[in-house]
Amino acid sequence: MNEDERVELVRLLPPPARPELSADRHRLLRGHLMSELREQPVRVRRGRPGRVVVPALAGGLALALVLTGGGSASGPDRSQAPQATQAPQAQPSAGSAPLNAAxxxxxxxLNQAADAADRAQDxxxxxxxFVYVKxxxxYPSTDEATGEATKGTxxxxxxxxxxxxxxxxxxxxDGQRRPTGQDLKDPHARPDEPAPHPLGGGWLEPTPGNTGPSGYAYAAALPTDPDQLLAKLKADTKGQGPGPDQEAFATIGDILREQLVPSPVRAALYRAAARIPGVTVVDEVTDxxxxxxxxxxxxDSGGVVETQWIFDRSSFEFLGERTVAVKDDGSWRKGEVTGxxxxxxxxxxxQVGDRP
Structure with a gap:
């Protein structure tokens, strides 16, 4: 067969099929990619104030390789074979954010915070x-006469x-004693409520079993697998709030805020939050x-208020939570901290009243 005949035969043959990756290979490559992302420090490019913008090229190309099953180095050499015609790729609209940035x-x-929690000593x-939190x-209060929200102190x-x-x-x-059931002559008040504490304040009724997010037993018993943890939180809050994703995010915040959470569970909470759609990063936050x-x-689902969890930049310790107005809305102006x-x-x- 001469050279012309060989070329003509190659032209008539269909192009070699692209090798498909198995499901296990997909998961392996994706896991490797996410490990690399966790090991890289957060690099900030100044764009719009208060937002982290991350170059998407490397991550986007790697994800494209994993998701499309691109050939490996050992795959067939198609440099001399005719290529199938490909439809032009849609381009992002002008001014749009890079894919995968936030x-x-x-x-x-969140993975850096989880890694820090894994290293913590409990x-x-x-x-x-007793778990003590200071x-x-x-938070705002509502004027009972007008129904308007007023900024808190x-x-x-x-x-x-x-x-x-x-x-x-x-x-x-602030050392103030809030009214208790007995003070208000509430007929449903528990008769065994203790006498006022010397520090003031108000008593919190016993909660045997600690079955809610504010209880230590609830937090300590949560799964340490992020997927199982997220599934449990959604099951426990089914039908509550504006939707399962937002309610799961809010519940994780409730658990982290005023409780002592074992470090393996704390790490899993952060990794579970990383699986919730719509979570973004805000840079340069002050508590x-x-x-x-x-x-x-x-x-939030109304598109008016954004809930933010604040972390220390170096230790990734959870510093607290705040809500911020993202648009003007009656009592609040865009950018104001609402709570x-x-x-x-x-x-x-x-003992109750003991301080560290």
Missing amino acids: PVAAVRL TTPRGDQ SVQT PQNREIWRSVDGSRWGLLVM AVGRQGVAVARL QTTILGRAVVD
Whole structure:
């Protein structure tokens, strides 16, 4: 066969089929990609104020390789074979953000926080002890006459929660004692409510079993597999809130905010949050006491308020949570902080009223 005949035969043959990757190979390559992303530091390119913009080229190409099953180095050489005609690729519209920019940054930050939690050394409390959390909170109040929201003022907050839920807890806000059931002559008040505590504040009823997100037993019993954890949170909150994704995000925040969460569960919570669609990164965030940090955020279903979890830039410690208006809406202007909780300390103590 001469050269002309060979070329003509090649032209008539169909192009070689592209090798398809098995499902296991897809998962392996995707896992390798995500590991590389976790190991890379967050690099910030200044774009719009307050947002992290991450170049998408490397991640986008790698994901394209994994998802399309592109050939490996050992695949057939098609450099001399005719290529199938490909439809032109759609181009992003002018001004659009790079594909994967915010999701990749959010996954990276949450995985860094999870890795830091994995390295943390825990103190496991006894059932007869209390989890103590000190914070500064600012939340709006509503004028009963007009129904309008008014901006709150910062308040120091201390809370003692029973580890096993069998004992009375205590909540103290700026040393003020809030009315209890007995003060209000509530006929449904428990007759065994303790006498007022010397620190003031109000008593928190025992919660045997600690079955809610604010209980230590609930947090300690959560799965450490992120997928199983996210599935449980969605099952536990089914039918609540604006939707399963937003409710799962809010519930993770509830667990992290005023509880002592074992480090394996804390790491799983961060990795579970990285699997929730719509989570983004906000750079250069300042908490209520002036600490600089970086946040992951998610917009609520109404598109008015964004919930942000603030982390220390170096240690990736959870510093607190805040909500920010993303548009003008009656009482709030775009960019205003509508509420926040800044964590100042956590500890395990033996008695209600004990401080570390």
